[in-house]
Amino acid sequence: MSTTKKLYSKKSISIATFIGGPLAASILIGQNFRALGKHQLYTNSIFIGLISTVALIGLLTLTPEYIIDKIPQPIIPAIYTGIIFLIINKYQGIDIEEHEKLKGEFQSPWKAAGIALVSSLILIGGIFSSVFFSPTEFDYELYDKHIEEFVQNESEAFKLYEIYEQSNKDEITQFIDEIAIPKWHENINIINKISAISNLPEELKSKNKALIKYSNLQLKSLGLIRMKVQEDTHKYDDRINAIADEIDLILENI
Numbered sequence: 567m568s569t570t571k572k573l574y575s576k577k578s579i580s581i582a583t584f585i586g587g588p589l590a591a592s593i594l595i596g597q598n599f600r601a602l603g604k605h606q607l608y609t610n611s612i613f614i615g616l617i618s619t620v621a622l623i624g625l626l627t628l629t630p631e632y633i634i635d636k637i638p639q640p641i642i643p644a645i646y647t648g649i650i651f652l653i654i655n656k657y658q659g660i661d662i663e664e665h666e667k668l669k670g671e672f673q674s675p676w677k678a679a680g681i682a683l684v685s686s687l688i689l690i691g692g693i694f695s696s697v698f699f700s701p702t703e704f705d706y707e708l709y710d711k712h713i714e715e716f717v718q719n720e721s722e723a724f725k726l727y728e729i730y731e732q733s734n735k736d737e738i739t740q741f742i743d744e745i746a747i748p749k750w751h752e753n754i755n756i757i758n759k760i761s762a763i764s765n766l767p768e769e770l771k772s773k774n775k776a777l778i779k780y781s782n783l784q785l786k787s788l789g790l791i792r793m794k795v796q797e798d799t800h801k802y803d804d805r806i807n808a809i810a811d812e813i814d815l816i817l818e819n820i
Contacts, residue, residue, distance in 0.1 A: 571601035571602070571670075572601065572670075572671045572672060572673045573598050573601055573602075573661070573662055573665050573670065573672055573673065574594045574595075574597065574598055574672065574673045574678055575662065575666075575672045575673075575675075576651070576654050576655075576659075576662060577675075578594065578672070578673065578675045578678040579591060579594045579595060579598075579650065579651075579654055579678065580647055580650065580651050580654075581675070581678065581679070581682070582594055582678040582679065582681060582682035582685075583643075583646065583647045583650045583651075583682075584643045584644070584647045585643075585679070585682035585683065585685075585686055586681065586682030586683065586684070586685030586686045586689065587619060587622060587643070587646065587685055587686065587689045588614075588615050588618035588619050588622060588646055588650070589615050589616065589618075589619040589685040589688060589689065590678075590681055590682040590684075590685035590686070591615060591646075591650040591653075592611045592612055592614060592615020592616070592618070593612065593615065593681050593685065594678055594681060595611045595615075595650075595653070595654065595657075595658065596608045596609075596611035596612045596615070597673075598658055598661075598662070599611055599658075602658075602661055607657070618646075619688070619689060619692070620692075622646070622689070623689065623692040623693050626642075626693055627693060704763050704764055704765035704766050704767065705763055705764070708763060709760060709763060709766075709770070712756050712757075712759055712760045713760075715752075715756050716753050716756045716757070716777070719749040719750070719752050719753050719756070720749070720753065722745060722746075722749050723745065723746040723749040723750055723784070725741075725745070726738070726741055726742060726745075726746050726788075726791075729741060735795050735796065735798070738792075738795050739792055739795055739796060742788050742791065742792045742795075743792075746788050747785060747788055750781050750784045750785045750788070751785070753777075753781045754778060754781045754782070757774050757777050757778050757781070760774055761774050773820055776816050776819065776820050777820070779816060780813060780816045780817070780820075783809050783812055783813050783816070784813070786809055787806055787809045787810070787813075790802045790805055790806050790809070791806060794806070
């Protein structure tokens, strides 16, 4: 193999990939192929790099922000850098190692860094453009606020079961009428407000339907509990327990 051509080292390509993404990797790997006289592989490398960059921009743009926020920042670059390192080893590893043994020259790491910087600017620009021209993401803060209100109402309504054994019939029915039932009606209104939020993801729309059913079952259960207390009877117990089973099933699937 001729040593007159300069190659990019595995280290330079890996660092450039981490900084500049798959586009930087494809350029450096492609230039190595061209230096090695493998011109078709050079063309393929550039094409794959462009497609991979577009795919990465699409992935980062379409993934909801609340999911992106949970992923540590270095994870995604580390993943594609690891993939590129495996590709280098498979398609250029032997050539690069032989080049090094023959004392062949390598391209400056600073040149690789410059390509990485330009590639990173292209990647950032692509993401910015995609976000700017894509439909507005739904309001996660408003959604979280409403869910917190729902949980608070639920907690207030559930206090019925804390006072159930310690209070008399009138106190229990008063709590059901003045606190528990109104809280579940409020929760239904809250879910309707959430459903009106623009660009609500499909999975949250499905969750809203389940929460509406859940709230209505809670209201149905409260009605039966109220009659049970007023009439001092156990004839409603089976129906109350059946509703509790339905509620458990919904909660398992939310």
